[in-house]
Amino acid sequence: MRRYLRVLLVCSLLVFCSLLYTFNQLVSSLDSASHQARAQRTRAAEPGLSERAHDDRCNSGSVSHWKPYWRFPAAVCRVDCVTDMPLRSRSEPVGLAVVACGSRLEETLTMLKSAVLFSRRDLHFHIFAEDDLHAGFRQALESWPQRFRSRFNYSVYPITFPSDNAREWKRLFKPCASQRLFLPVDSVLYVDTDILFLRPVEDVWSFLSAFNRSHVAAMAPEHEEPRIGWYNRFARHPYYGKTGVNSGVMLMNMTRIRAKLFKWADLLMPLLHKYKLNITWGDQDLLNIIFHHNPESLFVFPCQWNYRPDHCIYGSNCAAAEKHGIYILHGNRGVYHDDKQPAFRAVYDVIQQFPFEEDPVGGLLVPLDEKLESAEHTYCGRVRHVFTKRLRQTVTDLQRETIRARHALEV
Template sequence: RCKNLSVSFWNSYWMLPSDVCGMNCFWEAAFRYDYMKTHPSEKMHLAVVACGERLEETVTMLRSAIIFSIKPLHFHIFAEDQLHESFKDILDEFPYEGKVNYTLYPITFPSESAAEWKKLFKPCASQRLFLPLILKNVDSLLYVDTDILFLRPVDDIWSFLGKFNSTQIAAMAPEHEEPRIGWYNRFARHPYYGVTGINSGVMLMNMTRIRRKYFKNDMTPVRLQWGEILMPLLKKYKLNITWGDQDLLNIMFFHNPESLYVFPCQWNYRPDHCIYGSNCRTAEEEGIFILHGNRGVYHDDKQPTFRAVYEAIKNYSFGDDLVHSLLQPLERELQKTTHTYCGRVYKVFIKQLTKSIRDLYARRSKG
C-alpha cells in the first residue's frame, strides 16, 4: 500500500494497518507525506464524501479537478469501507505526474450520536460537518459533492481564500438567483441565510478560522464552537429541516452572516439555473466555472445538457488532445439538446471550458 508515495491512509481507531509499511508512512490522526508538513501552502485540499453508487461519479469529479488544475492537489476521500479498494485501484492508475495525492477515510461520526447523524438526509451527507474536527492539521479545504465537475482550475476557486475579510470563514453560492422559484424563501421552516439561502454542494473553508470561532446561535446566549454547536442544532431543528446538513449550515450562517463569503452562481451552476429559463447572469457572461449536477441529472435523460458534460469528462482519456477528444465531441452532443431550456443556452456550458483548454495549452507551450 506504500508502493506509491502519493497514497496515504487514515484510521479512525488509531491503529496502524498491518500491511502499511513503516519506512515511508507515518501516522498521527492521518498518514500523510512529510512533504505535506514542510510545504503545506503548496497544496490545495479537496474533500468529498462518497457512499452507495457514487464511485463513478466521484472519480469523474476528481478527473475534472486534475485536468486543469495548476498547483498540487490533495484529495481527502471519505467513503464507505466497501468502496476503498475500488477507489485505490482506479486512482492508482491515474497519471498523477507528481501533482496529486489522496487519503482515504472511513465514514465516521461521534460515537454518542452516530445514529442521529446517519439518518440525516442521506446516510453519509452530514459527514462534511465534521471535516474541521477530523482534518485538524488541514488549514483550508474545498468540500464538493460527488456530482460536481470543474470546468476551470481548482486554483481559481481556491484563490477566494485570499479574498476573505477578517471575519469570513467559509464561502458558498446562493441556493437560488430567482426568489420566485426559491425553495428556502417559500418553504423553509427554519432560519436560512440571505434572501434564498445557500447551497453547500461547493463549500470553501478556512478550517483554522472555523475551529477558532465562537458562533452566535438561538439556543443559548453563550457562543459555541463548531464542535459544540452541531448536536444542539440538530436536536432543535431535526423535525423542521429537509436538506439535512445544508439546512444546518443555513441556520448557522443566518446567525453569523458576517462569517460567510458568497461567490457567484457560476461557481455552483445547477439545473435550477436554466430549467425554467436562464437566471445565472454571470454564467451567461463568462460561462460556467463549476457544474453541479444535482437531482441525479448526470444519470437520466431529464437534463441532457448536464449529462453530456458528465459523459464527456468521464470518457476523456488523460493525455488525449482536449480539443479533439473532449471539447469538439461535447459541443456536438450539446447541439442536440436545444429542445430543452438548458440546451438553448448550451454555449455557457463550453464557454469557460474552451478558455480553460486554451489556457492549459498556453501554459504547456511556455514549459
Template sequence: MYSDPEVLPLVTPVELAVATCGERVEGTMTMLKSAVLFAQHPIKVHIFADESLHRSLSDLLEKWPDTFRRRMNASLYPITFPGGQDKEWRHLFKLCASERLFLPSLLKDTDSLIYVDTDVLFLEPVEKLWSKFAQFGPLHLAGLAPEHEDPKAGWYARFARHPFYGRAGLNSGVMLMNLSRLRAASYKTDMSPLRLHWDEVLWPLFRKYRFNITWGDQDLINIIFHFNPEFLYEFDCAWNYRPDHCMYGSACPAAEDKGVSVLHGNRGVLYDAKNPAFRAIYQALRDFPWGGDVVQDLLDPLDQALSSAENTQCGRLSAQFTQGLRRTIVGYRAGWFGRRDVFGDVSKV
C-alpha cells in the same frame, strides 16, 4: 511558467475534500478527474468513504497514468460521526453527506480546503476557486453560493420552516472551509445566550430542527449562518451552477457573463436522462482518455452531445456550459499552466 491572470499566487497548496458512499464511486472519480485534469499545481485530496469502497477507489486511482497521478496526493478516511449518533448523521439527507459538518474536527491539522459533493465537475482550474480564500475578510470562515438568485423563485424563501441565510439561502454542494477559523469561532444560536463552538452547535441544532429540515446538513449550515452572517463569504453561481440556473431559463447572471466554472449536477441529473446538457458534460469528462487530444476527444464530442440537447432549456444555454472550459483550453495554448505537453493540439479552439 506563465500563470492564468485570474489566479492569485498560491500561499498554500490546494486541498480538496469529498465524502462518498453507496454507488457514487464513478461520480467521485469523474469529479476528481475534472479537478486534476486542469489543475495548475498538485492537489491534496481527502476522500471520506465507506471502508468497503476503499479498495475500489485505490485501484481506480492506481490506474491513472503517472503524469496525472503525480498531480494528486490522495488520502482515504473512513466515514465517522462523533457522539454515537452515527445512524442519525449518516441518513440525515443523502448517504453520509453530513460528513462535511465534521471536517473541522476530523482534519485537525488542515487549515483550509474546498469541500465538494460527488456530483460536482470542475470546468476551470480548481486554483481559481481556491483563490477566493484570498478574498476572505478577517471574519469570514466559509464561502458558499446562494441557493437561488431570485428569492421569489427559490426554495428557502417559499418553503423553509427554519431560519436560513440571507434572502434565498445557501447551497452547500461547493464549500470553501477555513477549518482553523471554523474551529476557533464561537457561534450565536437561538438555543442559548452563550456562544458555542462548531462541534457544540451541530447536535443541539439537529435536535431542535430535525422535524423542520428538508435538505439535511445544508439546512443546518443555513441555520448557523442565519445567526452568524458576518462569518460567510458569498461567491457567485458560476462556481456552483445547478439545474435551477437553466431549467426555466437563464437564472445565473455570472454564467451569462463568463460561463460556468463549476457544474453541480444535483438531483441526479448527471446520471439520468432528465437533463441531457448536464449529463453530456459528465459523460464527456468521464470518457475523455487520459492524454487524449482535448479538442478532438473532449470538446468535439461535448459540442455534438450538447447540440442534441438544444430542444431543452439547459441545452439552449450550451454556450455558457462550455465557455469556461474553452477559456481553460486556451490557457494551455498560451502556456499559462506550463502543461502543454499533457494535451494534444488545441489550436482549433
C-alpha cells in the same frame, strides 16, 4: 483600659484595610500585565448572550481577535477566531475534500478527474468513503497516467461521526452527507460527488485570500431568482439571505471553525434537535441556520461557481454564467445519470470518457459540442454556450502553457 482597647481596635482595623487595599492593587497590576496572554486563551461559554452586541468584531487592523456570539434559540456559544493566521502558500497543495457512499465511486472519480485535468497546482484529495469503497478509489487513482498521477496526493478516510450521536448524523438527509461537517483536515474545498470543474480548482481556492477577519466559509446562493427559490417559499426554519445558500461547493477555513469553544457537534446538535422536524435538506439546512444568525461569517461567491439545473431549468437566471460561462458544474438531482437534463449529462459523459493523454480539443470540446446540439429542446440546452465558454478558455490556457513549457525545455 476600655479607651485603650478601643484605640487598639481602631488601629487594627486601619492596618487591615491598608493591607487589603495594597493586596487588591497588586492583584490588579498582575491582571493587567497578563491581559494580553489571557486574551488568547479559550473562554468558557456564557449562557444568555443571544442579544449581546458585536462591538469587538474585527473592524480595524489593530484588532487581532474577534468574538462574535453565535445567537441560537436552543444553544448559545461564543467563539474566538484567530485572525492573524497565515494563508496557505501558493506552493502548498490545494486541499479538496469529498464524501462518497453507496454507488458514488464512479461519479466521484469523474469529479477528481476534472480537477486533475485542468489544475496547474498540486492537489491533495481528502476522500471520506465507506470502507468497501476504499480499495476502488486506490486502484483507480493509482492507475492514472504518471503525468497526471504526479499532480496529486490523496488520503482515504473512513466515515466517522461524533460517537455520542453517530447514528443520528449518518442518517440525516443522504447517507454520510453530514460527514462534511466533521472534516478532520486543514482549510479545504469541500465538494459534493456530483461536481465537475470546468476551470482550475485553485481559482476557487483563491477566495481564501478574499476572506476578511470574520469569514469562516464560502458558498454560493441556493437561487438567483426568488420566484423559484425553495428556502424563501417553503423553509420552516431560518436561512441565509434572501434565498439561502447551497453547500455543494463549500470553501472552509477549518482553522477558524475549530477556534470555536464548542466542537461542531456541540454547536450543531442543539440546532438539529430544535429543527429536526422542519429541515428538509439535512446539514445544508443546519448551515443555513448558522449563517442566518451569523451572516458576517460567510463569504458568498457568484452562481457560476456552483451552477445547477435550477439556474436554467425554468429559463436562464445566472447572469454571471451567461457572461463568463460555468466555472463549476453541479449536477444535483441525478441529472448526470438520466435524460431529464441532457446538457448536464453531456458534460459529465465527455469528461468521464475522455482519455487522459488525448488532445482536449478533439477529446472534450468537439464531442461536447455535438452532444449539446441534441439538448436544445430543453431550457438548459438553449443556453448551451454557458457549458462550453469557460471550458474552451480553460483548454486554450492549458495548451498555451504546454507550448511554453516545451519551448523552455528546448532552450
